[in-house]
Amino acid sequence: MLKKLQYFWQLSYQRSPQENLEALRNKLTAKSHKNKQRVADTQRIHEANAVIPDLWNIPPYQEFIAHQIQTHKQPIVLLGKLEKIKGLSEILLNKNIQVKTLEWDWQEQINLNGLPEESQLVICHIPLSEYQWKVIQQLKESYFNRLTSIYELVLPFTLLPMAQSSLDYYVKNLTEITTYYLGETYFRPIDKLNDVFPLAEKKVIEFGPLEGCLTAGLVKLGVKNLTCIEARAENAIKTLIACYSFSWKNVELVMDDFHNVNHLKYGTYDLVFAHGVYYHSLAPFLFLENLCSLSENIFIGGFCATDELPEGDYEILEYDGGKYRTKIHKEVDYFTSGINPIGYFFHKDDLMKFFKKRNYEVIVISDEDAEIAAGNYLRFLARKK
Structure with missing residues (x-):
């Protein structure tokens, strides 16, 4: 170390004062440049927030x-x-x-x-x-x-893309699902339901909210209180995220099995909203009776069996003196499915017959051909006479 110092001392002694000054300037300039680069690098690190997008x-x-x-x-x-x-x-x-x-x-x-x-x-x-x-x-x-x-x-909205990247969503595009959550577009034609049964200030119970797209429509149409019943944890999480992100203060989510939901536990409502769920029940008559116990106004939307779809013969179910044409719906383990191994697609006339026999007026909202799952998709309001 001593020899090294002697070497630099001799070198500086042999150089002229001007050369020594120039060497010092170069050293200080290099150090200054290094410091500036460090500051610039630090600024670049802090130019973005880790959780907020562009x-x-x-x-x-x-x-x-x-x-x-x-x-x-x-x-x-x-x-x-x-x-x-x-x-x-x-x-x-x-x-x-x-x-x-x-x-x-x-x-x-x-x-x-x-x-x-x-x-x-x-x-x-x-x-x-x-x-x-x-x-x-x-x-x-x-x-x-x-x-x-x-x-x-x-x-709060950063929850949505994170959830979409982690969970299966029916509506996978952030832009598209935004239009539903903000009430700019209805996920399904529930505005037509609103035409025959105004939803403003109504107390409603919804079965199977999935990811809250129909829930958003009900909120947009002014329901006073909305209770959502969901048994699948991933769907409950998605609906809770939507509730939190969009501040749906009048929405409550309850995890329960459809077959356990009746007036004895939940009381009564102005409307039952059961869209895309009835055929996930392994005990369909119990489920439909539960709906009747909950309200005098019941909205049902769902796939119905036709002669062609699903393939196979009808299975006749007998209940309360009536006969009902059904075809078995075999479930798969997916977030859009029920939690039981089978359910039943009713023929549309027989599904409406169940309510007519109980003194409900049936108002058809939409009646469409379908090419997946079953051959028909029916939506109707059953209203107690």
């Missing part, structure tokens, strides 16, 4: 944000880079929400001159540093509940 290039997320914002029912001020928030502003305007945009990039003060005093302020930046989080905290101390951030609005 909001401005994924249309469903802008729809999610708009959905959250419109619940405030006040004029909205979007704070951020104008080129990014322009699209969100247009979505809100299309929803008849009064909205203003304001160029803002983490200034500690907000100039709200000329803007409505009751405006809800939405920070359209994702905080990525301690300073930025402190700015948000400081602004919230000034504006309290008037101020929120995109981060808070979006975070």
Whole structure:
């Protein structure tokens, strides 16, 4: 080590003062460049949030944000880079929400001159540093509940793509399922049910919500209280995620077997909503009697047997003095299936006959040919006379 130091001392002694100064400058410049590179690398690491996606290039997320914002029912001020928030502003305007945009990039003060005093302020930046989080905290101390951030609005919706990547969904596309969850499109023609039986302010029990797409339609149509009955854990999880993400406060999910659900345990409802489930019952008459015990208004939608589909002869089931044409439905272990090994497809006339014999008026909502599972798909409302 001593020899090495002597060598460098001799080298510096032999060089001119100008050469030594130049060598020192080069060393300091290299160190400065290295420090700058380290800072730049650190900044790049912190330029993205690990759980929030690129909001401005994924249309469903802008729809999610708009959905959250419109619940405030006040004029909205979007704070951020104008080129990014322009699209969100247009979505809100299309929803008849009064909205203003304001160029803002983490200034500690907000100039709200000329803007409505009751405006809800939405920070359209994702905080990525301690300073930025402190700015948000400081602004919230000034504006309290008037101020929120995109981060808070979006975070609940990150559950959806995560769930879709982990669980089987009937609707696998995030954009498509968003239209159902937001009530922009009905997953099935339940708006036609609403035409003959207005759902607003009704107490409803739904069997087999699957992933909550029909549940969303019922919420959109204004049901007052909705109890969802589900026996498959994966479907219960998907429905709970939708309830949480979209703040369906009037929806309760209960894990139970369809055959265990009757008025003795659950009371009565304005409407039973049983879409795509009756043929998953291994004891169909018990299930249908349970429905009658729960309400004087029963909506059923489901596959029905025809002479051609499914293949094979009818099996005649006798119940309460009547005969019913059915074909066995063999279940598979899949999230859209029942939890029992078999169920029964009824002939559509005999399924409606069950309710007619119990003094229900049957109103057909839709009657369509089907090419999978069974040959017909029937939807009807049975209404007690």
